[in-house]
Each structure stands twice: as structure tokens, then as C-alpha cells.
Amino acid sequence: MIGTVSAITGSNDGELRVDGISMRFGGLKVFEDISLRLSPRDILGVIGPNGAGKTTLINVICGKLAPVAGHVFLGGTDISGRSTHTLSRMGLVRSFQQTNTFRTASVRENLSRAIRFSSGGAESWRRMDELLDRFDLAHRLDEQSDKLPYGLQKMLGLLLAYATTPKVLLLDEPAAGLEGRERTRVDDFVHHAQRDLGCAILIVEHDMDLIRRLCPRIMVLDAGRLLAEGPPDEVLSRRDVIDAYVGAVDEEDE
């Protein structure tokens, strides 16, 4: 298995490096001078209060928005300013905070489109089986995607990203809106993508338990700047981080 993965990802192929990027909407500064590095199989959590610039960070890295300063590198190639579809084809794929599927199409048709648009084939289909089974979607392949329960629509969104055989996954609040029991599916998904595809994964999330479970390393954004970085236990016990998060951490932590 390891052998196949390194054959897919290559040596330095899947490394994401973000170098001092800044983003501004007119006069409104969203974030400034953010840098990070993700090697294949790395999992990085990005947390911060609402409005800290987390989703915009994903939008900039995935090519939806161009940064006003700084660069993004994928496998050593400067990809700043390239379009979303180009980056997706290079293996940098994002998921969405809201449910985001082809609504009137069936689950199967959704997956079929993801695989076809990313030039995948029978191998991509085979790779879906285990996750479809685990997420309770295997027997719902012919159901229309917007008729699925909310939690399953979100999981389908993650599976669509997975179906493109990504090297780097950017997950925008994958657990938002899910019930407690459903949230462990996100863990399953992340571990699966890490193990089977060798993905580097960036997770923006508010669920601190999930962050602690999954991420050996986290970044805290506050009002567009990097407040802290390091292992979750260390970072989440810092006074300034707790203050920035206004008690949200206290509740779940202490």
C-alpha cells in the first residue's frame, strides 16, 4: 500500500507551502502575512473565532481568490493566481462549509461527475467502496442528493473531493452542523484520505474535540493574524488563545 501511495504522490509532489500571503477586500484587511507548510500525510488544524479569515484563507489557497501579496507553492511550483480548476487538476481540492452537491443528481451521478471531471476511472470508483459503505451511502446511490439527510449531504461533499484523488485537501468546517455521532465520520474520512491517498490535509474547524483528535499541529488565527501555532494541547491552554476564543475553549476544555 505504501508503495502505491508514493507512486501516486511522487517524492515532493504533494507538498503545500504558503509563503507570506495577505488578503484584502478593498480597504478591509482579511489576513496578513500567513505562512504554512504541509507535507504529504500532514494534518493541520486551523482555528479561530468567526471572522478570523479562515474560509478566506481556503479560498485564496484553492485559487478562488488571488492574494494581494505572497505566494502559494504546490510541489515546488508557484501556483498563486492560478484558477480553481487548474489547481484541482494538480491535486489541490477543497470542500465546502455548506452542503454542496449537484442537488438534482443522484449520489452515483454526483460521484460519476467528480470522477469524470478529474479524469479518473475504474480505480477511482473502487476506492470509493469502503467509504460509501462506512458512511451509509452504499445503498443510497440512486437517491437524489438533496433528498439525503443533512449529515449525509455533507459527507457526500467530502466524498466528491476524495473522488478526484487529491494530494492536498482543504476542508472547510467538515463537522459543522453534524450531530455528535456523525462527527466521527469526519475522523474516518480524514484518516482514510491520509492513509489511502497520502493526502496532506488542512482542516478549518470549530469543534475542538475533533481538532484535538485529528491534528498533531494547529494554527490559531485571530483578526487576520497568526496568534499561535503548535501542538493543540499546548496552544489551546495559552491565555491569549483562550481570550481570543471567548470562552469557547474554556467550556470544552476545562
Next chain:
Amino acid sequence: MAFASARNVSAPGPGEIASAVIVALAFAVPFVSDSQLVYSLTNQILIAITASFSVYIMLRMDLMTFAVPAFMALGGYAFAIASLRGGITDTIALAALAFAVPALVALPLGVLVLRLRGVYFVLVTFVLTQILDLLLFETPGLTGGSNGLVGMPPTTLFGLTLGDNRGVLFVAAGLTLTATLITAGLTSYFRQHFAAIEENETLAQSLGLITWRYKVLGFVVAAGVAGMAGFALVNMLLTAHPTSFSPISSVNYIGYAIIGGRGSMLGPIIGSGLLVWATNMFSIQGEYSQGLFGVLIIIVVMLAKGGIVGTAAALWRRFARRDAAAPISPPASQPSMPR
């Protein structure tokens, strides 16, 4: 055990196959009738079907086009000029030319405009039709200006002259069948791409689809299909004249497609057949028919989004479901059925 697998997602569906069969029936008209009225009506309906397929292709991607008369004019004038100046009479060569000229004009235009949002595209197609209308009047050296072009020799096919009423109808039927096959081939092979662009362009892009490329492809083919309608129209009228391609006539073709039903190729066929027939029956020519079509489009958009075909299909499904007391199958996505 494999749960998921690809299904044949790019084969023509029942709607596309039925469309080709219905259009092919037009070849039988000369054998069952020699009424001038029937010939004329069939010709008009065939031309309307071809032109509204051009609208239909763009509607697959939720793009509204007002450029059909412009591309029809390019196809029609390309035929007239090649025939008068180049002495070309071979129907197949002329049809290829009538497809290629508007398609080549659409290519750079599409590359420029289709990267922008849909609303700019609509505006550009509208302006294009206005500009081309003006150009036809202002370049008498090439297009005959307000006199138009007349005196084209009859077209030929494998040595046969297709000059009489039957011949003209055969040409129109042949062009329409070709346009039907092109439209069916394009929209079924790229069904997933077009549907993804229509439904969720952001998601399609983030899954790796180069959306503007497929929009340009659709636009280029739609232009070519409209050009074939222009060829058939000029061939029927025996003249290429600006008034045949007035900008306002774009409303007619949009009307045929939307009122008939935008969800299936049968929609433009039914819409063209019914509305062209009704226009002739009630002799509502000129601006009155466009006013009527406008009202009908508003009614369809507000009350019956699927148009005639879509509404009929929905009613049929409802009855079928009521009849079936047995376990109801889940609503499998049936892409060729009108929504």
C-alpha cells in the same frame, strides 16, 4: 464487493432518439402530400426546430442567447455568397459552410465573453445580433444591402437538382436531421459537464472541470446549428435578406424552446411545431406573434417551468406513480427526462 460503478452516462437517451425519429418523419411529407401549404408549413417548422436547438444547447448550461438570428444570417449569407460568387451548388458542401462560418465567428467571441458571468453573455449576444443586422444593410457590395441577394441556382446532391418544392423540403429535412444528430450527440456526450455547469459551477470547477471551455464548445456548436437553419431559410425563400434575420426574431426561437420545454430535445420540436402552426393558422404575423410568445414565455416561466414537454412528463409520472401500488422505486436520476 463493488458498490459503486460508472454507468453509461454519455449515451443518447429516449428523448434524443425520439427527436431524431420525429424529425426523420419529415422526409415522408413529400410522399403523402402535394399541398403547397403543407410544404410551406413543414419547411417553416423544420427551420424553427433547427434554430431553437441552438437556444436549447445554450440553455443546457443555463445561458440565454439572443444571437440565433445573427448566426442564422451568417450561415444563410455564407450559402448565398458561395452559391452566387463561388458557383458552389453541392448541398453537403454548402451545409458544411453554413455550419463552419458562424461557428468560426463564435469561437473567438465565446473565448472572450464566456469567462465572464452569464448576464454579460446575454448582453453580448443581444448586441451581436444588432450589429450584424446593421452590417447586412451597410455592406451592399457583399450582402446586397437592403436588396438582399437573389438568384442563387438550385442546390444539388450527387448530381440531383433539388430546385422544386420537394427538393427544398428535402434539403430542410436533411439539414434539420443533421442538426438534430449534432445537438443530440453534443448534449448527451457532455450531459454531465453541461448539467454540472447549469447546476453548480463552483463545485464543478473545484472538482477540476474547465467550465469555460465547455461553454465555448456549446456556443460554437450552437452557432453552427443556427447557421444551418439560416441556410434552410434562405434556400426556402430564394433570397437572403436582412429582414429574415431581424434581431427581434430571436424571441421566437427562445419562445419555441422554452414554451415547448427546455429540459428535453422534444421541447423545441413540440414548441416549434405548435407555435409555427398556430402562427400560420391565426395569421398572427410580425410583432403580434412576438408579443404573444412573450406572454407565453412569462406564463411558462412562472407556472410550468418544464414547458409543454416537461409538464406532460411530470403529469405522466404522477399518474404512473399513482397506478403503481407496488413498492415505489427511488427517484433515480433520469437525465434525459425533462425536469
